[in-house]
Amino acid sequence: MKILVINSGSSSIKYKFFALPGRKVLASGVCEKIGEPEGKLTQQVGDKKTTIEKPFADHGKALHEVLELLTGDGGVLADRSEIDGVGHRLVHGGESFSAPVLIDEEVIAAVRENISLAPLHNPPNLLGMEVARDLLPGIPQVGGFDTAFHQTMEPAAYLYALPYEFYENNKIRRYGFHGTSHAYVSRKAAEMLGRPASEVNVITCHLGNGASMAAIRGGRVVDTTMGLTPLEGLVMGTRSGDFDPAIIFHLLDQTDKTPEAINNMLNKKSGLLGLSGKTNDMREIEMLIEQGNERARLAFAVYCRRIRKYIGAMTAVLEHVDALVFTAGVGENSPAVRAESLRGLTEMGYDLDDEANAGTCAEAGDIATPKSRVRILVIPTDEEVEIAEQTVQVILG
Ligand code: ADP
Numbered sequence: 001m002k003i004l005v006i007n008s009g010s011s012s013i014k015y016k017f018f019a020l021p022g023r024k025v026l027a028s029g030v031c032e033k034i035g036e037p038e039g040k041l042t043q044q045v046g047d048k049k050t051t052i053e054k055p056f057a058d059h060g061k062a063l064h065e066v067l068e069l070l071t072g073d074g075g076v077l078a079d080r081s082e083i084d085g086v087g088h089r090l091v092h093g094g095e096s097f098s099a100p101v102l103i104d105e106e107v108i109a110a111v112r113e114n115i116s117l118a119p120l121h122n123p124p125n126l127l128g129m130e131v132a133r134d135l136l137p138g139i140p141q142v143g144g145f146d147t148a149f150h151q152t153m154e155p156a157a158y159l160y161a162l163p164y165e166f167y168e169n170n171k172i173r174r175y176g177f178h179g180t181s182h183a184y185v186s187r188k189a190a191e192m193l194g195r196p197a198s199e200v201n202v203i204t205c206h207l208g209n210g211a212s213m214a215a216i217r218g219g220r221v222v223d224t225t226m227g228l229t230p231l232e233g234l235v236m237g238t239r240s241g242d243f244d245p246a247i248i249f250h251l252l253d254q255t256d257k258t259p260e261a262i263n264n265m266l267n268k269k270s271g272l273l274g275l276s277g278k279t280n281d282m283r284e285i286e287m288l289i290e291q292g293n294e295r296a297r298l299a300f301a302v303y304c305r306r307i308r309k310y311i312g313a314m315t316a317v318l319e320h321v322d323a324l325v326f327t328a329g330v331g332e333n334s335p336a337v338r339a340e341s342l343r344g345l346t347e348m349g350y351d352l353d354d355e356a357n358a359g360t361c362a363e364a365g366d367i368a369t370p371k372s373r374v375r376i377l378v379i380p381t382d383e384e385v386e387i388a389e390q391t392v393q394v395i396l397g
Pocket residue numbers: 207208209210237280281282283286328329330333334
């Protein structure tokens with residue numbers, strides 16, 4: 001089957017077009033600066049890159065152009081009707097969705113209802129679904145929510161200790177994100193252990209620009225680090241992760257910062273960028289450390305210490321852990337972060353093999369010593385493939 005996976009953001013549409021089974025990527029691309037005077041569409045088919053520079057007034061025009069490029073000269077399709085399904089990467093499904101779903105009016109209404117929970121992400125996700133339905137009528141569309149995989153958490157894990165009416169009236173609770181990635185790598189981990197996912201306990205560390213961890217017992221999430229929004233938990237590229245919420249009131253009281261400015265600071269100017277004052281990119285942090293930059297060293301130390309604390313917490317939650325997985329940009333590529341995050345955890349069962357850890361990890365691999373009680377795995381994530389495969393499953397019922 002040929003499946004188009006779409007990730008619709010506020011000013012961009014990213015896409016990947018797959019032939020399944022076999023996970024062959026037929027084309028991939030991104031349309032950027034939608035609604036701005038200078039738009040840009042870049043598509044990759046094999047080694048061939050095509051770039052179109054012109055304004056795209058809205059998401060509908062942008063997706064139209066993508067479909068023209070897929071079907072035009074040098075494209076990969078003779079006609080749009082050859083697309084068997086569209087998979088949408090969606091962010092916030094609230095409590096309404098615990099699995100990928102066929103998109104219908106009800107789903108669209110539910111995403112709309114959850115806008116208040118993800119004001120930056122759900123509106124462009126909605127637009128993506130609406131324009132795809134308009135431009136590809138009759139072709140089944142499936143939505144995969146970032147929050148869905150985490151819906152198996154129990155109230156003890158997802159409730160904040162706030163007055164209960166905020167949960168009842170305002171849906172304030174922990175939802176968790178990166179669910180597509182946590183689901184994909186935890187299943188892969190079970191495959192690598194040669195056991196059914198229903199029988200293994202896994203801690204997954206998704207360390208990209210955003211970062212989160214999940215504790216997964218027998219294929220079901222029991223805890224995760226992100227909360228109502230992706231701000232909570234680990235230190236990230238530009239997000240603070242956990243901090244004392246009273247800091248917000250202190251800043252409101254002691255500085256002239258507005259609530260909007262503080263929100264922006266916590267999401268866009270904190271994390272590695274805030275601490276180092278230089279960059280949100282772990283590669284650059286590591287280079288700066290080599291040059292003796294003290295603030296970069298501190299950013300790295302705070303980042304890894306938070307991961308280590310949560311490995312301890314997730315180990316306690318699971319009681320028994322079979323595998324710990326590192327994935328996403330930093331998790332897959334930074335031996336230094338993996339080593340520092342696991343430092344001192346040998347007695348807890350995590351015994352890293354320094355040589356295996358230092359190797360390149362383009363493919364999934366086990367980087368624990370033979371005597372390590374827990375396997376330590378590096379598994380490249382592929383959220384688009386996961387959504388494409390979910391789309392096929394939903395279509396085939
Ligand atoms: P996104 O959340 O945007 O999908 P990615 O999963 O691609 O992010 O991760 C991006 C981050 O991965 C970059 O900010 C960079 O810090 C980190 N990264 C990529 N390659 C390396 C590397 N070789 N060493 C350390 N960090 C890396």
